[in-house]
Amino acid sequence: MRRRRRRRLTGATSKGPAWVPWLFLLPAALIFLVFKFIPMAEGIRLSLFEVRPFLGDIYVGFENYATILQDEKFLTASWHTIVLAGGQTIGAMVIGFLLALLLEGHTKSLWFVRSAVFLPVVAATAVIGEIWRLFFYPAPEGFLNELISWVGLGPWEYIHDTDTSLVSVMFVGIWKHAPYDMVLILAGLAGIDRQQYEAAAIDGASTWQRIRSVTLPALRPVITILLTLAAIRGLRVFTEVYVLTGGGPAGSTDVWMTRVYTTAFEQSEAGLASAGSVLLFLVTLVLTVSVQWYRRRREAR
């Protein structure tokens, strides 16, 4: 029954030549080929060369990979990337969850507040970076420093001190990504059967118990998706770091992508940079596949 209905929805029939659907796919496939797959293949090819467009490339095999894996700056950068990705993922999810709990419901005013809260996600990352640069102005007259001075703190140097720079960048990331997580969690919350809450309430469960035993288990699929997305996003973090600090001060916020960028465009080492990109791609691939595999296994149980 279910199968027949789905067929009718997509309108596919057994009539007509088999290649027609492929013909429809072809334009998209061609665009993907030209703008995605060929450049990717080219990147992988370049990672094996010392790239010099006007003098001729030199084949170096896996030397670029070896150089990167031994490069202290790349190792520091990968550590920063992991810390940043982890912190932003968890931070954004916790804040997003709290926001979702606060803003759940159907009231008109809630709809407005939710849209307002969602704004950071829509704004361009470069713009956000510039604005937060202003907020983070490290002297007492800076915006954030003025705020925290009301409660007797500061002035702090935020992104300008090697001890706090990474945390400050992380904070901006959480601020930007939490509303996105909120929206997905809201959708998950809407799918929870109200009767479960009522039943729990009748049994005398406290709010915390209800969240722990009803809400969180019901949100598990949403959380898995969010984790996967956030991990990929976190590993590829670039714009906010580049605009906020450029990887400084003293390389304290250098992440994998800013390193790749510097290597390619400051040092003109396109081959090395390609190798770095390929490595990042492989790590992301392994991570995504293992999360999927883990989830399938759990679901199968």
Next chain:
Amino acid sequence: MRRRTATTIATLSVAALLAGCGSSTPAASNKDPNKPLEVWTRSTEATAKVYEKIFKSFTEKTGVQVDYKPIFNDFDKQVQQRAASKDLPDVVVTDTGSLGNFVKQGWTTEVKREDVAGGADVVDRAWNNGKGADGKFYAIPFSTQAMVTLIRKDWREKLGKPIPTTWEELDDLAKAFTRNDPDGNGQNDTYGMLVPGTTDRGYLAWWASSYIWQGGGDILEDEGDGKFAVGIDSPESTKAVERLRKLFCEDKVMQPGSLTLGTNDAHPLFESGKSGIYLTGPYMIGRFDKSVGKDKYEVVASPRGPAGATVLGEGENIYQMAGSAKTADQRKLAEYLITAEAQQAGMKGDPQPVVRLPVNKNVDVNATYDDPRWATVAGVYSSEARPFPSVPNFAPFRQKTSETLNSIFAKCPADSSAELKTLAEALKKELDNQKASQ
């Protein structure tokens, strides 16, 4: 019927796409001699207007059409992107600092100095800006400059301090600007020195090199015959860096946030009265006259350190890029840009000149500018300025030096000599790489 329509639509769209792909052969523009000459300059909107005028009179004189693109942000990166697709612009006007990289990558073509019409009018010192490590020329100079110190005159006079002539006086003035409320607004919100201290493009090394030289130190010491030795860990260099570290870490007279500032973000902090001392090129004089006020700041030669008042003196070059089908037009444009007429037009740019100091010896700085501040700049250039050494590619040295200095000023170690030793080893390795070590 409906099925046939669908098939037709699909076929047509694929056909259209294929046709679209076929017609666009990339990298065609430079191979086509009928296209106008593509010229890039590293310019803001204001200076682009000056270039436009110059190119317009060039076209009127020679009939060569110019397709002009001013680019300011990430200039080198954009050149690089074009190089990657083997389609460079025909002519590029940018910093002398790009020379090493351009030569190493084969992006710029060799220039025979004696074949350039009017080349004899260009002063020897300027020609050196276009000289590669092999002694051949790879670019024609267009503009030169020397770093000068800009000081908020009204602040200095309010605090009753003299124009600094030594490091001690300069540091003292910076401390006074930071602590004694020079703008008189009752708040402790001003700072001594403004430093574009980001490691992006190695800015910090650009700024610090003048002070290192003034202390008798050096990043690389020229040993002659294209060979160099590392000088960044010498006692003199270490002492010079120590002084800067002290200004950052102990006296705290530097503009907060300096270590992530590029020049673009730095200029407004001088303009808005945050910092009072700024070691920079003279190219901002016109803009600061409008934003700060001509009477509110002064342009002075850098105060003397233990070993003198040496400052960085570089400039801009005309690069005739590789792979162009219009070599004759490239040359024509370069030859026009070094004429007295074009140089003067470049100096008269409003609000900012694109030629700071002329490379053509027939142009009189004083007569053209009629401004004693530019006479100061010319004086500093002729007596105190020196360029970065012409190793095959200075960019990696600049980059590594700026990263280490950034780290020293950010982390404030008790003593910077250990970090400088590590840097010296890295620079030595790079010299070996470039086959420029002894």
